[in-house]
Amino acid sequence: MALPRNGVADLGLAQAGVRRVEWAERAMPALRRVRERFAEELPLRDLRITACMHVTAETANLLRALRAGGAGIALAASNPLSTQDDTAAALVAEYGVEVHARAGIDSAGYDRNLVNVLEQFPHMLLDDGCDLVNTAHLERPELLAETFGGCEQTTTGVIRLRQMSAEGALKLPMVAVNDTATKRMFDNRYGTGQSTIDGIMRATNAMLAGRTMVVAGFGYCGRGLAERARGMGARVIVTEVDPVKALDAVMQGYTVLPMDEAAGIGDVLVTVTGNRDVIRAEHLASLKDGAVLANSGHFDVEIDLAALEALSVEIRREVRPQTDEYVLADGRRIILLAEGRLVNLGAAEGHPAAVMDMSFAVQALTVAWLAEHRGELQPGVLDVPLGIDTEVARLELEALGVGIDRLTPDQEDYLRSWRV
Incomplete structure (x- = not known):
């Protein structure tokens, strides 16, 4: 054939x-x-x-x-x-x-x-x-x-x-x-949450417990990622532009900060927004030595890669698989995973x-x-x-193998009726 x-x-x-x-x-x-x-x-x-x-x-x-x-x-x-x-x-x-x-x-x-x-x-x-x-x-x-x-x-x-x-x-x-x-429930929340952590750990072999992760975006994907990072012992900071989602994160016990404040605190920063330039030059300039950057949004535009290259005096490609190291003028090292593309697919499965x-x-x-x-x-x-x-x-x-209840005819009639 x-x-x-x-x-x-x-x-x-x-x-x-x-x-x-x-x-x-x-x-x-x-x-x-x-x-x-x-x-x-x-x-x-x-x-x-x-x-x-x-x-x-x-x-x-x-x-x-x-x-x-x-x-x-x-x-x-x-x-x-x-x-x-x-x-x-x-x-x-x-x-x-x-x-x-x-x-x-x-x-x-x-x-x-x-x-x-x-x-x-x-x-x-x-x-x-x-x-x-x-x-x-x-x-x-x-x-x-x-x-x-x-x-x-x-x-x-x-x-x-x-x-x-x-x-x-x-x-x-x-x-x-x-x-x-x-x-949204299964794929975005549970899938992205688990697979993003998987990609970060495969690429870096880093311990998450006791470290600070910044999750940019608290939609379904960001929510799932924050839940799983917290479950592994990380301190989680959420950044958001939507007041309702930010309030949701606060009520779930997360610290919510603007990226201007969060960038200098995070050990691992992950974007999951679907928008561009979430981590920009001013944020990159304040990162810790050894800070890890990853993206789980669809396109490689959430982290300003051009700004990262402009700030760097040396780029060390593939210090580990899907892990690049950018060295800044003051000696700080910034770690970028999967070229800023989807880390859960670029660095994992x-x-x-x-x-x-x-x-x-x-x-x-x-x-x-x-x-x-x-x-x-x-x-x-x-x-x-x-x-x-x-x-x-x-x-x-x-x-x-899970069974659930079914509405009885009386229950269905009750839900369809507006009369008491």
Whole structure:
């Protein structure tokens, strides 16, 4: 059988990739059930799906479900540091997916791969950060001639899509998979919290107990990170621009400070905001000797890397894997992890498979919903239908062997009535 067109590093890694994908599948029971359903119903028969996502074993299991549903798939990486070359090879050689991704590819290659996967004239787009949608709209709109919708699974990407929609630039209905209750709870809070700590510890082998961590941003991701850092014995300082979120952090017992004050106190500073220039030149100038900088927001813009380089008289690359040391004029050393990119994927393996099980089950069912309603939806940012989120939570509870109560008919009537 001829292999799909591809731009992977080494097809000889395919069997190692299969083992990695199958290991992840053990912790993804909800998605496995969706795949079995898709194989019977073929809701995606003859549809072409183009995706820009992290090329990991968990993503591979999502794509296996979509393939089982009848879709043809072309995949590009959403981050050059997160690509698992063995997983990419397995997707091509064993699972019939067209893949254009390799670990460590440069910016020009990254952009070229986005165009490569769009050239299949997709019916649907699956995006992770809005780079795919952005590229298609700004550079190759003709490749969207047959596209009828898509999904976005990150906070950063949804922010970009909403701005596109507000300006009348978004030409497709895009579902904000990121904004479901299960995604925010499981993926953003529990997943980002654990995997960010994992990335920091793999890169530095540092003790967190007794040290001060500054968490910039107290959304779902920041909340999860703060909880886990505190659980490991760190003193946690939160910085925020939103008064409600800042108040929430205070009521949960965290110290809340402006970054101007927090920067000089922190031993480890982590950005999780989805915005740019959160740690700027004035903050960098006040850092402790040996302070560690990491980012768990989607793009590498949260830490002002140009300012860090300008302040440095020497840059020592890779003092440890994914760990660079910047030496300032006064001798202070600043440690930057994963080049300022996503530390949980650049220095570790991202979220545990059990976390991605729910997020990707929601995504798979949403893709099927989009296919069912093809031609009925208007351009803009749409919510995931509530029933999908509820169904995935039910599948996950069943897989965990957890039972819950059901409303009685009288209780349902009571909730529907306004009369006493």
